[in-house]
Amino acid sequence: MFDLVIENGRVVDGTGNPWYLGDVVVSDGRVVTIGRVEVEPKRVIDANGLAVAPGFIDSHSHSDLMIIAEPEARQKTMQGVTTEVVGQDGLGEAPIRDDLVDEWRRYLSGLNGDPDIDWGWRSFGEYLDNIEAAGPSTNIASLVGHGNLRLLAMGMEDRRPSKAELEEMKRLLSTSLDEGAFGLSTGLIYPPCVFADATELSDLCRVVSSAGGVFVVHMRNEGGKLLESIEEVRGVGRDSKAPVHISHFKANGERFGGR
Numbered sequence: 001m002f003d004l005v006i007e008n009g010r011v012v013d014g015t016g017n018p019w020y021l022g023d024v025v026v027s028d029g030r031v032v033t034i035g036r037v038e039v040e041p042k043r044v045i046d047a048n049g050l051a052v053a054p055g056f057i058d059s060h061s062h063s064d065l066m067i068i069a070e071p072e073a074r075q076k077t078m079q080g081v082t083t084e085v086v087g088q089d090g091l092g093e094a095p096i097r098d099d100l101v102d103e104w105r106r107y108l109s110g111l112n113g114d115p116d117i118d119w120g121w122r123s124f125g126e127y128l129d130n131i132e133a134a135g136p137s138t139n140i141a142s143l144v145g146h147g148n149l150r151l152l153a154m155g156m157e158d159r160r161p162s163k164a165e166l167e168e169m170k171r172l173l174s175t176s177l178d179e180g181a182f183g184l185s186t187g188l189i190y191p192p193c194v195f196a197d198a199t200e201l202s203d204l205c206r207v208v209s210s211a212g213g214v215f216v217v218h219m220r221n222e223g224g225k226l227l228e229s230i231e232e233v234r235g236v237g238r239d240s241k242a243p244v245h246i247s248h249f250k251a252n253g254e255r256f257g258g259r
Contacts, residue, residue, distance in 0.1 A: 001039075001040055001041065001042060002025050002026065002027045002032070002039050002040075002041040002042070003026055003027050003028065003029075003041060003042050003043065004025070004026040004027075004041055004042065004043045004044075004045065005023050005024070005025050005026070005037065005039060005041040005043075005044050005045070006023065006024040006026070006045045006047050006052050007023040007024075007044060007045070007046060007047065008021065008023070008046055008047055008048040009021070009022065009023075009024065009047030009048070009050050009051065009052035010047075010049075010050065010051045010052065011024065011034060011051075011052050011053075012051050012052070012053040013034070013053070013054070014053065014054045019051070022034055022035050022036060022052075023035065023036060023037050024052055025037055025039060025041070053080065054082075055080060055081065055082025055083060056079070056080045056081045056082065056083075057081070057082075057083040057084075057085070058076060058081045058083070058084045058085065059085045059245070060085065060088055060247050060248075061076075061084035061085055061086050061088070062086070062088060062111050062112050062113075063076070063084050063086055063112075063138075063140075064086040064087060064092065064093050064108075064112045064142070065093065065112050065113055065114070065115050065117060066112075066113055066115060067084070067086070067131060067134065067136045067138070067140060068115070068117050068130055068131060068134045068136075069115035069116070069117050070115075071134040071135050071136040071137060072137050073136060073137045073138050074137075076137075076138055077137050077138065081138060082138055082139060083138060083139040083140075083141065084138050084139070084140055084141070085141045085142075085143065085182070085216075086140060086141070086142050086143070087142045087143035087144060087145055087181070087185055088111075088143065088185050088187070088216065088218070088247065089111065089145075089185060089186070089187030089190060089193075089218045089247070090145045090146035090147040090148075090185050090186035090187040090188075090190060090193035090218070091107075091108055091111060091112075091145050091147045091148075091187060091190060091193075092142070092143065092144060092145030092147070092148050092185070093108070093112075093119070093121070093127055093148075094121055094122070094123060094124045094126065094127035094144070094148065094176070095122060095123050095124050095144075095148055095149075095152060095172055095175075095176060096119070096121070096122055096148065096151075096152075097122065097152055098122070100151060100152070101119050104151065105119060123175070123176075123179060124142075124144055124175070124176035124179045124180065124181055125176075125179030125180060127142070128142060128179065128180045141182045142180070142181060142182060143181060143182055143183050143184060143185040143214075143216055144172075144173060144176040144177070144181040144183075144184055144185070145184075145185055145186075145193075146184060146185060146186035146187075146193045146196065146201075146204065147186075147187070147190065147191075147192050147193045148172075149169040149172050149173055149204070150169065150192040150193065150195070150196070151192060152168070152169075152172060153165045153166075153168040153169045153172070154192075155192070156191055156192045157192070157195070158191075158192075158195045159195065160197065160199075160200065161200060166200065166203060169204060170203065170204060170207050173204055173207050173208070174207050174211070177207070177208070177211040177213055178211075181213065182213055182214060183208055183213035183214035183215060183216060183242075184204060184205065184207075184208045184213065184214075184215050184216070184242075185215075185216040185217070185218075185247075186201065186215075186216075186217050186218070187217075187218040188217065188218060188219055188220040188229075189218060189220060190218075194220070198232050198235055198236055201215075201236045201240075202235075202236050202239040202240045203240075204240075205236055205237070205239075205240030205242040206239075206240045206241075206242070208240065208242045209240050209241040209242040213242065214242065214243045214244075214245055215233075215236065215237065215240070215242045215243065215244050215245070216245045216247060217233050217236075217244065217245070217246055217247060218247045218248060219232070219233060219246060219247075219248070220232065222248060222250055222251065222252035222256075223251070223252045223253050223255070223256050224255075224256065226251055226252075226256060226259055227259070230246070233246060
């Protein structure tokens with residue numbers, strides 16, 4: 001006997017095929033068949049008039065802290081989101097250092113909120129352990145923030161890193177990737193990420209590429225210098241061989257419509 005049949009729904013399977021009417025049969029937490037079936041399940045959901053689809057991926061989420069504070073994540077699951085990619089815009093929660101936690105926590109509150117939870121982690125792996133312990137409803141893929149790497153290696157200074165500082169950023173990045181980060185993010189309008197040049201980004205992304213990760217970027221400009229900004233991140237991807245994901249692929253503002 002199967003556990004669940006979702007019947008009479010409009011099945012949208014995510015492959016690009018047109019939707020079709022069908023039943024989705026689930027056993028032991030896994031979809032075992034899709035189509036018109038005659039079974040006697042333990043439970044039936046009538047999805048007549050509704051779409052039945054794989055869970056959606058929120059590829060730019062700022063639930064970094066709220067997923068610990070409110071792991072049920074109803075604001076996401078009620079929209080069909082089952083996976084979130086956090087650690088966006090180069091401004092993540094880890095790695096971090098004792099003397100920087102309070103100031104960094106205030107700095108991030110505008111993007112990620114500041115729920116009443118204990119920032120007991122310091123390494124990226126410890127941050128992921130805190131998410132795991134919260135038991136979130138959604139799957140979480142987390143990026144390591146470029147801003148965290150700069151902050152730990154050289155503070156908020158507006159300059160290029162020294163050789164030693166760059167090596168420290170690369171070490172922190174490699175360790176975070178080993179501990180479970182899916183890649184590197186940067187936000188090239190936010191300090192301290194904005195102070196980096198393409199050479200620095202390429203050097204870091206070579207570490208990402210060697211680990212099989214991705215580079216996720218909020219570009220420097222989405223208006224008058226949109227095309228130059230695209231060329232910058234395209235060059236980083238080309239030089240480092242890291243896959244590039246542009247967070248906000250748009251022309252910002254009425255003046256730049258059509259670009």
